[in-house]
Amino acid sequence: MLKVTIIVKLKEGVDDPEGKTIKHSLELLNFEGIKEVKVAKLYEVYLDLPLEDGKKEVEEMIKKLFVNPIIHDYEVRVEEI
Amino acid sequence: MLKVTIIVKLKEGVDDPEGKTIKHSLELLNFEGIKEVKVAKLYEVYLDLPLEDGKKEVEEMIKKLFVNPIIHDYEVRVEEI
Amino acid sequence: MRAKEIAPKVYEIDILNASDEELKEINESMGLALSLEEMKKLQKFFISLGRNPTDIEIHAIAQGWSEHCSYKSSKPVLRKYIFGIPSKHALIVMQDDAGVVEFNDEYAYVFKIESHNHPSAVEPYGGAATGVGGIIRDILNMGAKPIALVDPLFFGPPDYPYENLNPGIKHPLYLMQGVIAGIRDYGNRVGIPTIAGITYFHEDFVNNILVNAGCLGIVRKDKIVRSVVSKAGLKFVLMGGRTGRDGIHGVNFASKILTEKSEEERQAVQLGNPIIKEPLIHAILEANDAGIIKGMKDLGGGGLGSVIGEMCHAGGVGAEVHLDKVLLKERNMAPWEIWVSESQERMLLAIEEKDIEKIREICEKWDIEMSVIGQSVEGSYLDIYWYGEHIVHLPLEFVTAGVEYERPYKIKKIEKMQEIPKEPNYRNVLLSLLSSYNIGSKEWIIRQYDHEVQGRTVLKPLQGIINYETHGDAAIIKPLKDSWKGLAITTAANPQIGKIDAYKGALYTVDEAIRNLVAVGARPHSFSDGLNFGNPEREEIMGEFHESCRGLGDAARFLGIPYVSGNVSFYNEAFGRNIPPTPVLMAVGIIDDIRKAVSADFKKDGNSIYIVGETREEMGGSEYYKLIGAKSTLAPEVNLEELKGRMEEILKAMNKNLITSCHDISHGGLAVALAEMSIGGNIGVEIDLSSMGFMRADFKLFSESPTRWVCEVKRGKEEEFERIVKARRIGAVEGENLKVRDGNRWLFNIHTNILRGSWRNALRNYLG
Amino acid sequence: MRVAILQIEGTNCEEESYTAFKELGQEVEYLHLNLLKKGKRNLEDYDILFIPGGFSAGDYVRAGAIFAARLKAIAMRALKDFVDEGKIIIGVCNGFQVLIELGLLPAVDGISEKPEAALMTNDSNRFECRWTYLKKENESIFTRDVPNIISLPVAHAEGKFVTEKKTLERVIENKQIAFKYVKPDGSRADYPWNPNGSMEDIAALTNPEGNVLGIMPHPERAFFPYQHPDWNRKERERGDGFWIFKSMISK
Numbered sequence A, B: 001m002l003k004v005t006i007i008v009k010l011k012e013g014v015d016d017p018e019g020k021t022i023k024h025s026l027e028l029l030n031f032e033g034i035k036e037v038k039v040a041k042l043y044e045v046y047l048d049l050p051l052e053d054g055k056k057e058v059e060e061m062i063k064k065l066f067v068n069p070i071i072h073d074y075e076v077r078v079e080e081i
Numbered sequence C: 001m002r003a004k005e006i007a008p009k010v011y012e013i014d015i016l017n018a019s020d021e022e023l024k025e026i027n028e029s030m031g032l033a034l035s036l037e038e039m040k041k042l043q044k045f046f047i048s049l050g051r052n053p054t055d056i057e058i059h060a061i062a063q064g065w066s067e068h069c070s071y072k073s074s075k076p077v078l079r080k081y082i083f084g085i086p087s088k089h090a091l092i093v094m095q096d097d098a099g100v101v102e103f104n105d106e107y108a109y110v111f112k113i114e115s116h117n118h119p120s121a122v123e124p125y126g127g128a129a130t131g132v133g134g135i136i137r138d139i140l141n142m143g144a145k146p147i148a149l150v151d152p153l154f155f156g157p158p159d160y161p162y163e164n165l166n167p168g169i170k171h172p173l174y175l176m177q178g179v180i181a182g183i184r185d186y187g188n189r190v191g192i193p194t195i196a197g198i199t200y201f202h203e204d205f206v207n208n209i210l211v212n213a214g215c216l217g218i219v220r221k222d223k224i225v226r227s228v229v230s231k232a233g234l235k236f237v238l239m240g241g242r243t244g245r246d247g248i249h250g251v252n253f254a255s256k257i258l259t260e261k262s263e264e265e266r267q268a269v270q271l272g273n274p275i276i277k278e279p280l281i282h283a284i285l286e287a288n289d290a291g292i293i294k295g296m297k298d299l300g301g302g303g304l305g306s307v308i309g310e311m312c313h314a315g316g317v318g319a320e321v322h323l324d325k326v327l328l329k330e331r332n333m334a335p336w337e338i339w340v341s342e343s344q345e346r347m348l349l350a351i352e353e354k355d356i357e358k359i360r361e362i363c364e365k366w367d368i369e370m371s372v373i374g375q376s377v378e379g380s381y382l383d384i385y386w387y388g389e390h391i392v393h394l395p396l397e398f399v400t401a402g403v404e405y406e407r408p409y410k411i412k413k414i415e416k417m418q419e420i421p422k423e424p425n426y427r428n429v430l431l432s433l434l435s436s437y438n439i440g441s442k443e444w445i446i447r448q449y450d451h452e453v454q455g456r457t458v459l460k461p462l463q464g465i466i467n468y469e470t471h472g473d474a475a476i477i478k479p480l481k482d483s484w485k486g487l488a489i490t491t492a493a494n495p496q497i498g499k500i501d502a503y504k505g506a507l508y509t510v511d512e513a514i515r516n517l518v519a520v521g522a523r524p525h526s527f528s529d530g531l532n533f534g535n536p537e538r539e540e541i542m543g544e545f546h547e548s549c550r551g552l553g554d555a556a557r558f559l560g561i562p563y564v565s566g567n568v569s570f571y572n573e574a575f576g577r578n579i580p581p582t583p584v585l586m587a588v589g590i591i592d593d594i595r596k597a598v599s600a601d602f603k604k605d606g607n608s609i610y611i612v613g614e615t616r617e618e619m620g621g622s623e624y625y626k627l628i629g630a631k632s633t634l635a636p637e638v639n640l641e642e643l644k645g646r647m648e649e650i651l652k653a654m655n656k657n658l659i660t661s662c663h664d665i666s667h668g669g670l671a672v673a674l675a676e677m678s679i680g681g682n683i684g685v686e687i688d689l690s691s692m693g694f695m696r697a698d699f700k701l702f703s704e705s706p707t708r709w710v711c712e713v714k715r716g717k718e719e720e721f722e723r724i725v726k727a728r729r730i731g732a733v734e735g736e737n738l739k740v741r742d743g744n745r746w747l748f749n750i751h752t753n754i755l756r757g758s759w760r761n762a763l764r765n766y767l768g
Numbered sequence D: 001m002r003v004a005i006l007q008i009e010g011t012n013c014e015e016e017s018y019t020a021f022k023e024l025g026q027e028v029e030y031l032h033l034n035l036l037k038k039g040k041r042n043l044e045d046y047d048i049l050f051i052p053g054g055f056s057a058g059d060y061v062r063a064g065a066i067f068a069a070r071l072k073a074i075a076m077r078a079l080k081d082f083v084d085e086g087k088i089i090i091g092v093c094n095g096f097q098v099l100i101e102l103g104l105l106p107a108v109d110g111i112s113e114k115p116e117a118a119l120m121t122n123d124s125n126r127f128e129c130r131w132t133y134l135k136k137e138n139e140s141i142f143t144r145d146v147p148n149i150i151s152l153p154v155a156h157a158e159g160k161f162v163t164e165k166k167t168l169e170r171v172i173e174n175k176q177i178a179f180k181y182v183k184p185d186g187s188r189a190d191y192p193w194n195p196n197g198s199m200e201d202i203a204a205l206t207n208p209e210g211n212v213l214g215i216m217p218h219p220e221r222a223f224f225p226y227q228h229p230d231w232n233r234k235e236r237e238r239g240d241g242f243w244i245f246k247s248m249i250s251k
């Protein structure tokens, strides 16, 4: 079994309204010293495939679904469990 | 400066409509061997605080804003950068 | 507890020989939420059968007897006051899951309001979403297309100190944001506009929030489906979501007091999935159009158990169910869990065998799962099988008829008193009221809900010049393309008046609902009542319940407007505190021609301003007294004759197109009503209060006396208006400022931009 | 003309859209993606493909992403042919998001393999249901009968058009901007007139050839005059959205 972790972030320089809103909410709650908040999505996909096939499939998934390259960067990790 | 990474996941046993929908969609796209898809959120909070204060503040933030213990599990990492 | 396994995951429970102590233990360990009396009744029944029950039999009965399913504390009171108000239009009243009322010759509208309080307190996002999902199903299962949602919400104050929160209680802001996100994400995703609601903040709701949700649908009369199976041989088709362990004992949870431990009751919180619901709606409506649904009910509180039991019992047939045919989310579920699970997004249809293929085809097109799990049979028994083993054999009557109590009650005595404060700084009071969270703009919420989807919303919840809008009193939906007839929808509640006097609070609530409908030009037509109360085992709470119901009944009966559906939520108690009596109305009015609808924003320079109705010095429960910290137990008094009179007059004047804007006077009184109308029209008014007679100006401006409206009347039509409506002229539209004097004495003069600024900041201060 | 209104789970503005075409006397039908997939219907049998608003597949992952991926897997070939033949495709709101994800828009150099732009989370970080004013920027088959300034409602959480600088330049150069958000007097919009923070206040785009339109505001919700919030202040013969539908079908 493979556990695939995909983290999809906004590219550097792309506005992050959700991060900004959270920063603001934290400030309204009187938290101090907050410089920045960023938000990303994390997907865990569990695959019943051999490692090599899995890796290939994951590349495809990312391209077809998880990421829009205009605004997103991503990290991916595939591990056998 | 501190970089705080908080990952908020749904607890085991809590329904995850988003994960389910994504799994189903991947299957419709003819991807194979998918056992499960889970979705989590990843927050990065940058704090201008000493480590100890930062850690305490983060605990509070998690309690007040990021996590509902009824349905969420979370991981948190605080590092100096 | 003595139990022996008689089939896989099915146990026979020894109750025949159980002592009282053991009965209590059985109740406790099985999570039945029954009283000892009820346990004994159960025991007696099985003694008469001469056998022990299976665990699933006990669960099935406990479910049927829960407060939520059987209304055991409320039924007798409801029967006395709420039920049976005669009406020509009401077609199905308080029988099925939602009320059905005639719209025109061909169509009927269907609606209901319901509570989802405890689950939302524990998990605001999922709880609220599930509440919306549940109420939509109630409408859908009458065969109707859901076309509008409403969401009355009650929270603790947004600025409540964290330190003061009881253990396990979440902060009002956290709860509110979660609840609103849950309603937004669910309602928007299924494509039903959320067009009205209440967002009310008060300390009384810190420990126990209220999340009510209402839905309205439209159906051709010949397509109405009943929640009844009246013929043997019909197949039970379970479609939509799968059955899981989520939501087991939700109904019991709803009938318990919230405690610190409630956090652990996660299993009782169901989770809705709008992406199953949306196609499910399409599929059900398609099947209904094809005429193949012979009976239908959604799976809400109580799960399969209450659905099959109630449908068959109502139709006088028996039921045969094969639980191993139910599609499951997780393996290893015991039959009793399957029977009581409240997993969301499921519908049960009764279908002729020959139509099974057709329904399969429809489900396939919409990517929905279904399975045939049993059928109706001759007789009056419920028989359940599990991989061939016969595990339940009970008379339906015993399972579904439930129990009823005449609970003792005590009506509280009210000492009348009213402090008279120093005269205030009028400008400051008005601006403070406008920026207070109960009066200020709810735009932050309203715009997160798609209130336009389906293209039927012809009078929006926000009214006025684009991007200058103010609050409207009711929204109007135009349900049919080929008819100008419209449905006005509003919600009303007033817990603070109810807290002083439950009877008067209820009258006031009806008054406010009527005011809101009349303000947009609609004739009040029918009500759904959502009754939120504390713990009915306390006499004074039962007293409040009686008084509220009496008030609701008296008012509606006098006006000839029926309650066609409703919901009771008891046990809104936490940490020894009960919520104030909070009956919430979802009210529907009819407007024959939506082109005559009237909005709340001032329209035009030179038009005259009138106040309709009597202003009195009754400041109990008012926002003004709360602001300045003055006390009063003089609750506003509704005169039903006056209400009826003014209502007819205003509707008549509107029908003659004399009125260009209208707003009811509610929270914050006359001053706030005028300010809101100015804000939406981006135009000022000059007002002289002297025609209102001799009274302190702060009472004139901030009293919340019922049965009052502000009307803007077309220039030149004043005489005609005055002939029809009993009203006093108090000024005219002009300039950019709200200018108010009492005779020769100027009280304030404030620019509309400043009014708008204060008003819009109310929630923004907390939410950004 | 034969119009197909595409559906999957979560699309939910199809009825209004259906009504609009029907009122204009067109031959219109709902087309569930599953019917395309099973070969029960073919795209080539239609003249107009309408991708309605809503929350296809819950808008999970990213608005429109799942719908686009599935559509691509099932019918990309047919879609290309459809566009190349000069037939009309219009995506409203969620439909616009789908067209961007598919690479059918902005398509500055023809249909692109990867998305060339994104409709991302509104600057306010909130779902925004409000009315906007739009100014017609360029003429196309979608705008020929449309008055210079119209008002239409938006209802979305992800509508902020973003792309790379050079793509934006090409979009402008190619005269692909169909509508911009403006203030009521036609001047440059700021929030809330531009409800999402879209680059260049872009509310609607066409492809360079002008036969594919993506638009965030909902013309189908302003087809009739009384759907406008200001019907009691301003008389209209037709709703402003009517003219977009009218343009599409006039020969």
Ligand SMILES: Nc1ncnc2c1ncn2[C@@H]1O[C@H](COP(=O)(O)OP(=O)(O)O)[C@@H](O)[C@H]1O
Residues within 6 Å of the ligand: C150, C151, C152, C153, C194, C195, C196, C197, C198, C199, C438, C439, C442, C445, C446, C461, C462, C471, C472, C473, C474, C516, C666, C667
């Ligand atoms: N939670 C909510 N959801 C939808 N609409 C809401 C909500 N809360 C308030 N509103 C809307 O805001 C407006 C003002 O509400 P409220 O102040 O309770 O009305 P009133 O002026 O009748 O007292 C109404 O149009 C109401 O429907």
Ligand SMILES: [Mg+2]
Residues within 6 Å of the ligand: C472, C473, C516, C664, C666
């Ligand atoms: Mg009102």
